Amino acid sequence: MEKSHSKHEWRANTLPAMVMVGPVTLVLLFLVVAPLIFVGIMSLCKTDEYYNVVYDFTLVNYAKLISPDYLKIYLQSLLIAFFTTVICILLGYPFSYIIARTKSKKKTLLYMLVIIPFWTNSLIRIYGWRTFLGSSGWLNSLLMLLHITKEPVDMLYKTGTTILGMVYCLIPFMILPLYTAIEKLDTSLLEASSDLGAKPVKTLFEVIIPLTSSGIFSGSIMVFIPCLGYFFVSNILGGGNTDVIGNLIERQFKSANNWPLGAALSIILILVTLVLVKIYQKLGGDMDSLGV
Amino acid sequence: MGHIVELENVNKIYGTNHVVKDLNLTVEEGEFLTLLGSSGCGKTTTLRMIAGFEEPTEGSIKVEGESIEEKEPFERDVNTVFQSYALFPHKTIFDNIAYGLKMKKVPKDEIKERVKEIMKLVQLEGFEKRYPSQLSGGQKQRVAIARALINKPKVLLLDEPLGALDLKLRKQMQLELKRLQKKLNITFIYVTHDQEEALTMSDRIAIMHDGILDQLGTPTEIYESPATKFVATFIGETNIFDGMVSLVNEDDVQVTIENGFISGKAEGFRFGEYITVSVRPEKMKYSDTHVHGFSIVGTVKDYVYVGSVIKCIVALPNGNELKLERLAGQSLPEIGSYIYPYWEKEDAVLIHSRENSIFEALDNITLA
Incomplete structure (x- = not known):
């Protein structure tokens, strides 16, 4: 009796649960957890003189990472990420506000303007920017055609160019959480604020921004973190002058062929990310809005 | 002020x-x-x-x-x-x-x-x-x-x-x-x-x-x-009768409705116009015999007790229902008995019906 009952329960509850969750668990286990452990192990390995990985425990890779050259790039990477985030907020907030407050068909159109670029590979879009900004690109041709400048303006391979590319790639991640937060905002609160004598600017700072800070917050996290790793943007638009942490990792795995060092850098980047997310959570951020 | x-x-x-x-x-x-x-x-x-x-x-x-x-x-x-x-x-x-x-x-x-x-x-x-x-x-x-x-x-x-x-x-x-x-x-x-x-x-x-x-x-x-x-029905409970003015004698107005005729007192109404009569349940009275100016008869259908008052539901021959209200303890007719509902003529509110616009339009045509 007891046994058949438990068998029945297994069939009713455990089996369906396993069927549903099983495949995802396997995928995560083999494609996320196992590689991560492998990266962790590799970061603690040595290399021989030909840069072959030798499975011998060492902390030398981590020791290398605190050299001033690396520290300079961490700082540069954090600054690029910071400015990218700030620009994304400044550009994304008014746009999100407009989408969230627009009614009817226009809203879908504006929303699609944010989503559609996602359907093209970001690498191609970044190459597009290089063509557009290059010395014989459209923008320079246009400027010369209009006699605004005599010679092509050097626009590529600057920190600003990299930030531009980063903003371009990452702004949807700012707009979407902002949109969600602004749409939830109760219009009667804005009316109440105005009713009580607040001019629009006051209402913005007293009511709108404080009540949508969760969106600003999660958007910032979702822009800041990928920005540390988007090496291709800095490769294509920054021409090697504006490295982010992602570039260091890429270089160790490819041209330098020093996998253990690359692994150690990856671990550092993961730790930075975890710390930022932890801070976000501590400050009362909503994990759901990060898609975690 | x-x-x-x-x-x-x-x-x-x-x-x-x-x-x-x-x-x-x-x-x-x-x-x-x-x-x-x-x-x-x-x-x-x-x-x-x-x-x-x-x-x-x-x-x-x-x-x-x-x-x-x-x-x-x-x-x-x-x-x-x-x-x-x-x-x-x-x-x-x-x-x-x-x-x-x-x-x-x-x-x-x-x-x-x-x-x-x-x-x-x-x-x-x-x-x-x-x-x-x-x-x-x-x-x-x-x-x-x-x-x-x-x-x-x-x-x-x-x-x-x-x-x-x-x-x-x-x-x-x-x-x-x-x-x-x-x-x-x-x-x-x-x-x-x-x-x-x-x-x-x-x-x-x-x-x-x-x-x-x-x-x-x-x-x-x-x-x-x-x-x-609208105001009559929206504010409080009332009995509404839609009909046509069938007799005007100074401020005495008799109105023909589906179930007979009723009366009220008001000025400014004329023979033949559409009219709505509103009588509050607490103003309604009843009698065992015919009352001058009223010809409607109804059957007592039910009582509803609402705290201190009792509502008496009276069904008219065409199925419409009237409400009479009495304080608890006052005498009431038995369920199933026939009564002659009426009211003091002053207690009825007479309202010009909106349908008179058609009536007036026709009037203007004849004048023209």
């Missing part, structure tokens, strides 16, 4: 939807005026136009004689209590109430003083540091009222402020609001769909129906002499 708010020929049209039609309304200083009507009648839109959240399509709105249609809500000396309270969830109760004064850049010490005073007035002392989510519905309501009143507005607009409260609390708040209004002597414009609430609280009631102001008057006027069929 002067006119504090004047609406002149105010119209509001959304696309093809004519929400407020040619509204003329004058609000006296210090009065408690209620805009009453069912949902979609334009009462909330009217309130929102006074507050400045909506612009009238046509017409002018004046506060103390000054046109305000062009003014933004933050430039108007009126304040609103919202149906949903609209308290700022990220601010404490103190900061919520102080908001209006802060915007006017009132010195901090004075703000403290005035907030303290108003919180005492609405019995919210000790709640300064709490957040709106930590309060009950009734307490939030008080905060919303305090937040608006602290600005000493010329007019306080209230949009169904008690709608979300349970019955007992609502009754209590009705009295409290009335007390506050009397004490502070501020003009209240109050929107509700609850006719009982309107009768309890108001100095005057404006009844709106389909965007039109049907009647404006004191609760007694509106109850005793409704101007339209």
Whole structure:
């Protein structure tokens, strides 16, 4: 009796649960957890003189990472990420506000303007920017055609160019959480604020921004973190002058062929990310809005 | 007492939807005026136009004689209590109430003083540091009222402020609001769909129906002499008879209805016109025999006990039902017995029917 009952329960509850969750668990286990452990192990390995990985425990890779050259790039990477985030907020907030407050068909159109670029590979879009900004690109041709400048303006391979590319790639991640937060905002609160004598600017700072800070917050996290790793943007638009942490990792795995060092850098980047997310959570951020 | 708010020929049209039609309304200083009507009648839109959240399509709105249609809500000396309270969830109760004064850049010490005073007035002392989510519905309501009143507005607009409260609390708040209004002597414009609430609280009631102001008057006027069929049915319970004037003898009017004829007293009615007669259940009488001027007969169908009164349902031959109301303990006819319902002619309210427009149109054609 007891046994058949438990068998029945297994069939009713455990089996369906396993069927549903099983495949995802396997995928995560083999494609996320196992590689991560492998990266962790590799970061603690040595290399021989030909840069072959030798499975011998060492902390030398981590020791290398605190050299001033690396520290300079961490700082540069954090600054690029910071400015990218700030620009994304400044550009994304008014746009999100407009989408969230627009009614009817226009809203879908504006929303699609944010989503559609996602359907093209970001690498191609970044190459597009290089063509557009290059010395014989459209923008320079246009400027010369209009006699605004005599010679092509050097626009590529600057920190600003990299930030531009980063903003371009990452702004949807700012707009979407902002949109969600602004749409939830109760219009009667804005009316109440105005009713009580607040001019629009006051209402913005007293009511709108404080009540949508969760969106600003999660958007910032979702822009800041990928920005540390988007090496291709800095490769294509920054021409090697504006490295982010992602570039260091890429270089160790490819041209330098020093996998253990690359692994150690990856671990550092993961730790930075975890710390930022932890801070976000501590400050009362909503994990759901990060898609975690 | 002067006119504090004047609406002149105010119209509001959304696309093809004519929400407020040619509204003329004058609000006296210090009065408690209620805009009453069912949902979609334009009462909330009217309130929102006074507050400045909506612009009238046509017409002018004046506060103390000054046109305000062009003014933004933050430039108007009126304040609103919202149906949903609209308290700022990220601010404490103190900061919520102080908001209006802060915007006017009132010195901090004075703000403290005035907030303290108003919180005492609405019995919210000790709640300064709490957040709106930590309060009950009734307490939030008080905060919303305090937040608006602290600005000493010329007019306080209230949009169904008690709608979300349970019955007992609502009754209590009705009295409290009335007390506050009397004490502070501020003009209240109050929107509700609850006719009982309107009768309890108001100095005057404006009844709106389909965007039109049907009647404006004191609760007694509106109850005793409704101007339209809508007002008669909307305010309190009543018996409605639709018919045609079949006999006019000075102010004595006899009306033929489906079940016979009835009588009332009123001037300005003429033979042959369509008419609606309204008689309150408590004014209804009955007899065992025929009464002069009345020919309707009914069967007593049922009794309903409503506390101190008993309602008697009488079925007419065509299936329509009448209601008679008696105090408990008074004698009543037996169920199943035939009675002759009647009333004192003065107790009937005679209302010109809207269908007369056809009648008048025909009249004009013959004249032409």
